Amino acid sequence: MASVDECRQALHDLATRLDRHAEMPGKIDLDRTLACRITDLDTAFHxxxxxxxxxxxxxxxxxxxxxxxxxxxxxxxxxxxxxxxxTKAVASRRVSIKANPFDLMKLRKLL
Incomplete structure (x- = not known):
């Protein structure tokens, strides 16, 4: 099991990666609040x-x-x-994403 600090760092790594991609043409126009809930650690980030x-x-x-x-x-x-x-993680229910369908389509491009 990863620690809370490892999860926090993973999210910061994701933010860094998304920063690099945001500079490219065709960036995703999405302004939404996000919560990441870690079930086995009973913690969350937003x-x-x-x-x-x-x-x-x-x-x-x-x-x-x-x-x-x-x-x-x-x-x-x-x-x-x-x-x-x-895609495999969502299909196998290892990951769940709750969002409206239009946001899900935009998120696919980010992930």
């Missing part, structure tokens, strides 16, 4: 997706977040570091 970037990452849940990523700690780390395919 932030905002803005213009293809993940900003304002903080500890704690945002129950009103428009997008929620729910997963275990090891799966979060594997997903961020490219060892777990998001």
């Amino acid at each position: 932030g905002r997706l803005v213009g293809g970037r993940l900003v304002d990452l903080s500890d704690g849940d945002d129950p009103k977040a428009k997008i929620a990523l729910i997963t275990g700690s090891d799966d979060l780390v594997a997903l961020v570091h490219g060892r777990l395919d998001i």
Whole structure:
């Protein structure tokens, strides 16, 4: 099981990667609150997706977040570091993403 610090670092790594991609043409126009809930650690993080970037990452849940990523700690780390395919993870229910259908289509481009 990954630690809370490893999950926090994975999310910061994801934010860094998204920053690099946001500079490319065709960036994703999405402004939504995001919560990442880690089921096996009983912890959460929240932030905002803005213009293809993940900003304002903080500890704690945002129950009103428009997008929620729910997963275990090891799966979060594997997903961020490219060892777990998001489509397969969602299909096998290792990862759950709660968002409206239009946001899900835009998110596919980010992930």
